[in-house]
Amino acid sequence: MINQLVLVREWHPLVLILIGLIVGLVVYVIYRLGNPSFKETRYKREPFLSGNVSPGESKALHIGGSNLYWGFTRALKKYFKPLVGAHTGIVNDYLYWFIITIAIVMVVLYFV
Amino acid sequence: MNIDIVQHSPALILAVPLLFAFLTPIVARISEKGRDAIFFLGLFIMAFFVSVMAYEVYTVGGWSYVFGGGTVTPNGTGSSFFRILFVADGISAMASITLTISAIGAAIYSYKFMEHDTGLNKFNTLFLLMIAGVNGMVLTGDLFNLFVWFEVASVSSAALIAFKNYEGEAVEAALKYMILSVVAGLFFLLSIGFLYGQYGVLNFQLLAENITGTNLDKIALTILVVVLALKAGAVPLHFIIPDAYSMAPGSVTAVLVVASQAGLWVLFRVVFTLYGLAVNTFTLGWIVIVLGILSMFIGVTMALVQKTVKRLMAYHAISQTGYMLLGVGVGLAVLGQPEMDIYGRLAMEGGIFHIINHAMYKGLLFMTAGVIIYETGKRKLDELGGLGHSMKWTMVFFMIGALAIAGIPPFNGFASKLMIYKSVYSFNPLLSIIAMVVSILTLASFVKVFHSIFMGPKDESVSKTTEAPKPMLLGMAILAGVVILFSLFPGLVVSTIVEPAVEALGVIV
Amino acid sequence: MNWEAILMTIPYMTVVILFMIGLFTVLFKKNLIKIIMGIAIMQNAANLFLVSLAYRRGEYAPIFTSAESTEMVMPTAHALTLTSIVIGLATTALLLSFVIMIKKHYGSINTDDVRRCKE
Amino acid sequence: MNWKMSRIVRTVTNFLIVPIIVYGIYLVLHGHLTPGGGFQGGAVIASSTALLIIAYGTLGEHEKDLSSVEALGLTLFILIALLGIGTTMFYNFLAGAGGVFGGTIPEGINPGYINTGGTVPLMNIFVGLEVTAALSLIIWMMSKETFVINSEKKEVKD
Numbered sequence: 001m002i003n004q005l006v007l008v009r010e011w012h013p014l015v016l017i018l019i020g021l022i023v024g025l026v027v028y029v030i031y032r033l034g035n036p037s038f039k040e041t042r043y044k045r046e047p048f049l050s051g052n053v054s055p056g057e058s059k060a061l062h063i064g065g066s067n068l069y070w071g072f073t074r075a076l077k078k079y080f081k082p083l084v085g086a087h088t089g090i091v092n093d094y095l096y097w098f099i100i101t102i103a104i105v106m107v108v109l110y111f112v
Numbered sequence: 113m114n115i116d117i118v119q120h121s122p123a124l125i126l127a128v129p130l131l132f133a134f135l136t137p138i139v140a141r142i143s144e145k146g147r148d149a150i151f152f153l154g155l156f157i158m159a160f161f162v163s164v165m166a167y168e169v170y171t172v173g174g175w176s177y178v179f180g181g182g183t184v185t186p187n188g189t190g191s192s193f194f195r196i197l198f199v200a201d202g203i204s205a206m207a208s209i210t211l212t213i214s215a216i217g218a219a220i221y222s223y224k225f226m227e228h229d230t231g232l233n234k235f236n237t238l239f240l241l242m243i244a245g246v247n248g249m250v251l252t253g254d255l256f257n258l259f260v261w262f263e264v265a266s267v268s269s270a271a272l273i274a275f276k277n278y279e280g281e282a283v284e285a286a287l288k289y290m291i292l293s294v295v296a297g298l299f300f301l302l303s304i305g306f307l308y309g310q311y312g313v314l315n316f317q318l319l320a321e322n323i324t325g326t327n328l329d330k331i332a333l334t335i336l337v338v339v340l341a342l343k344a345g346a347v348p349l350h351f352i353i354p355d356a357y358s359m360a361p362g363s364v365t366a367v368l369v370v371a372s373q374a375g376l377w378v379l380f381r382v383v384f385t386l387y388g389l390a391v392n393t394f395t396l397g398w399i400v401i402v403l404g405i406l407s408m409f410i411g412v413t414m415a416l417v418q419k420t421v422k423r424l425m426a427y428h429a430i431s432q433t434g435y436m437l438l439g440v441g442v443g444l445a446v447l448g449q450p451e452m453d454i455y456g457r458l459a460m461e462g463g464i465f466h467i468i469n470h471a472m473y474k475g476l477l478f479m480t481a482g483v484i485i486y487e488t489g490k491r492k493l494d495e496l497g498g499l500g501h502s503m504k505w506t507m508v509f510f511m512i513g514a515l516a517i518a519g520i521p522p523f524n525g526f527a528s529k530l531m532i533y534k535s536v537y538s539f540n541p542l543l544s545i546i547a548m549v550v551s552i553l554t555l556a557s558f559v560k561v562f563h564s565i566f567m568g569p570k571d572e573s574v575s576k577t578t579e580a581p582k583p584m585l586l587g588m589a590i591l592a593g594v595v596i597l598f599s600l601f602p603g604l605v606v607s608t609i610v611e612p613a614v615e616a617l618g619v620i621v
Numbered sequence: 622m623n624w625e626a627i628l629m630t631i632p633y634m635t636v637v638i639l640f641m642i643g644l645f646t647v648l649f650k651k652n653l654i655k656i657i658m659g660i661a662i663m664q665n666a667a668n669l670f671l672v673s674l675a676y677r678r679g680e681y682a683p684i685f686t687s688a689e690s691t692e693m694v695m696p697t698a699h700a701l702t703l704t705s706i707v708i709g710l711a712t713t714a715l716l717l718s719f720v721i722m723i724k725k726h727y728g729s730i731n732t733d734d735v736r737r738c739k740e
Numbered sequence: 741m742n743w744k745m746s747r748i749v750r751t752v753t754n755f756l757i758v759p760i761i762v763y764g765i766y767l768v769l770h771g772h773l774t775p776g777g778g779f780q781g782g783a784v785i786a787s788s789t790a791l792l793i794i795a796y797g798t799l800g801e802h803e804k805d806l807s808s809v810e811a812l813g814l815t816l817f818i819l820i821a822l823l824g825i826g827t828t829m830f831y832n833f834l835a836g837a838g839g840v841f842g843g844t845i846p847e848g849i850n851p852g853y854i855n856t857g858g859t860v861p862l863m864n865i866f867v868g869l870e871v872t873a874a875l876s877l878i879i880w881m882m883s884k885e886t887f888v889i890n891s892e893k894k895e896v897k898d
Contacts, residue, residue: 065494066419089739106334112395123829134814180830280726287719301667309674355738
């Protein structure tokens with residue numbers, strides 16, 4: 001009965017969760033086998049910020065917001081510039097798009 | 113005078129929110145507490161009638177309800193030739209369930225969310241009117257009645273978008289939303305004129321019987337498809353959706369998502385039952401698929417460059433709508449051919465299952481964004497940071513929503529996306545690959561949002577933020593609970609709710 | 622030349638002309654009030670279209686108590702037009718109040734200025 | 741700052757209001773016999789409110805009452821529709837049942853008797869009530885806004 005309840009065309013979430021639990025258990029066992037007295041020593045020094053002084057726990061460290069994917073957007077600038085430009089915010093342009101879509105769909109439906 | 117609740121439930125689903133919407137100003141004069149009590153009472157009575165109707169539809173089968181007609185004839189012919197007709201079948205049951213869950217979650221959430229605002233009896237009235245409008249749009253079996261409820265939903269959601277005034281931007285978003293909805297409504301009226309002029313009948317079932325694919329019908333079909341795609345937010349027409357979702361108050365956005373999905377429900381009902389095989393369904397299927405692919409890809413790429421939380425989530429709503437259009441577009445493309453049973457039905461089930469999944473986790477995400485704005489007052493991603501320290505529960509809900517929308521395996525987003533990937537792959541491999549790439553990009557943009565809001569050092573300027581108040585957490589917990597329930601038992605949901613909806617698309621009860 | 626048929630299409634031609642005028646105003650005019658006027662013109666065109674659909678040659682108005690004969694026009698199209706007029710009023714009232722609020726906040730009602738929600 | 745028209749306009753308005761309202765009520769009541777009905781009659785009565793607002797510049801503190809009247813009209817409309825739930829919603833249970841609006845409609849040409857429509861006249865009355873209040877509220881809200889802009893003589897660039 002459980003199968004009928006949960007199975008969606010070969011996708012069985014409970015099996016996945018079961019596997020997750022088992023893997024978690026194994027990882028936990030390996031963690032417990034570790035030697036608790038091991039001191040984390042290797043990365044004791046400060047991260048090398050190419051010589052700059054690290055600003056510490058301040059807000060400056062937190063790269064967030066819109067410039068997180070700046071590389072991605074800069075690389076695809078040729079694609080993003082017209083796309084973002086199309087969102088002009090003017091009501092008339094929105095209505096153009098509405099009329100253009102009706103025209104295109106009407107032509108496609110008529111001829112094909 | 114025994115009133116057979118079950119038989120009258122479609123009408124009562126509409127009458128109760130309307131009645132309580134109009135009672136609010138009177139009760140509000142007597143007591144503020146009474147007004148909120150009326151608001152929740154109306155919602156819970158409507159939820160009761162929705163469950164009664166859904167139970168009846170899933171056990172006995174659909175029926176149509178004639179307003180003011182003599183007797184309630186099972187297949188809606190006879191005296192209902194010219195009367196307004198409500199159809200209770202798989203589609204309306206599923207859509208009403210989706211709407212009720214997100215409406216109750218949003219109502220509980222908005223109890224605390226709207227307390228700094230004045231004019232709350234207007235908010236309650238508009239909220240109930242929007243719910244009645246969306247329910248009407250989905251339940252109705254009459255073409256002109258659909259136009260009326262389309263306008264009721266548009267007017268009330270535009271007014272709700274302009275409710276909280278962020279220095280006038282909310283009014284601008286509402287104005288644009290309203291102008292496009294009105295112009296779209298007028299084109300809709302034209303197509304009603306075409307169909308009524310030709311066949312002299314407005315009823316879905318009778319129209320479906322004698323529609324032949326004349327050129328005028330094709331023009332009417334084009335206008336119907338494009339107007340409903342505008343309401344749902346497919347790409348070339350999606351421009352109003354980001355403004356509307358980002359400017360509306362948090363709790364309203366959760367129901368706004370379902371309001372635009374009502375456009376999708378009606379689009380499927382028009383395309384499958386009203387026109388069915390009278391029109392070349394392969395080209396129509398491909399038109400819907402192209403709309404879906406455009407929505408998916410452009411929605412997610414626009415989301416990657418967004419700077420404010422709600423606008424980013426709005427673009428994701430558009431890209432997820434693309435999944436639904438893709439799924440059902442494939443089903444439409446192979447309608448009537450033998451492949452329908454091989455992968456067409458699976459694609460439609462995946463598309464429709466994705467609608468209810470999306471309504472749940474998208475509502476949850478918008479509510480978390482609402483909490484962040486409610487607590488910190490800041491909207492831009494750059495100004496937020498390190499909120500994870502103080503807002504534990506909101507972070508948990510955000511993670512559930514983000515993992516579900518990105519389609520990470522145990523969650524319900526993955527269940528419906530897997531069905532779409534499998535079936536679309538056997539239809540056309542390239543489409544399925546695009547769908548997967550878009551899913552990865554969705555995950556990328558939500559990692560960006562999660563990192564910039566919740567992670568990072570504890571910020572002094574937003575240090576005073578405390579966890580969200582109890583009702584808001586309860587509202588989010590309801591939606592998160594449903595997301596988890598759907599992700600653990602997708603088979604149950606598909607077999608009880610989604611299959612009758614796909615069955616109902618083929619034949620009008 | 623079948624003048625009879627051409628005369629019959631005059632109402633529909635007016636509908637097309639009115640609708641195009643309304644569409645032109647809505648698409649190309651930059652002033653919000655003019656856009657709302659364009660929408661009002663389109664609403665009238667749609668209403669005219671619905672009413673002209675119901676015309677049957679030689680039949681009477683469907684007033685039950687003073688009917689010369691039982692040949693009556695089917696009044697559904699008129700009912701549709703009534704509802705559409707009422708909806709037209711509601712939407713125009715809402716649009717106009719939005720424009721009033723925008724004038725207060727933005728100081729101008731030109732669509733080129735009213736575009737803070739872009740990109 | 742109360743912005744009033746001259747005395748002539750105010751006295752003429754006082755006289756004009758009465759026929760407009762009577763005509764509006766006639767339209768509402770005879771909705772099921774003659775062209776007209778709830779919405780049209782309500783709109784006529786609301787035009788008298790517009791006249792009042794223009795003449796006297798203000799409608800006084802009646803916003804709350806107007807929105808309550810509007811809510812009352814709509815609630816009664818839905819209740820009348822729900823009363824017919826025995827068979828289906830919006831069922832015309834009063835027609836032909838004797839009673840207040842239940843008279844039988846005589847055959848052939850007749851001037852039309854008011855006592856015939858069943859629930860239709862009642863619905864007309866409630867819709868008339870609602871539309872009068874709603875339209876007056878709309879006109880009053882809009883004029884209140886524009887009065888504020890004009891009276892403050894704010895320099896508003898256009």
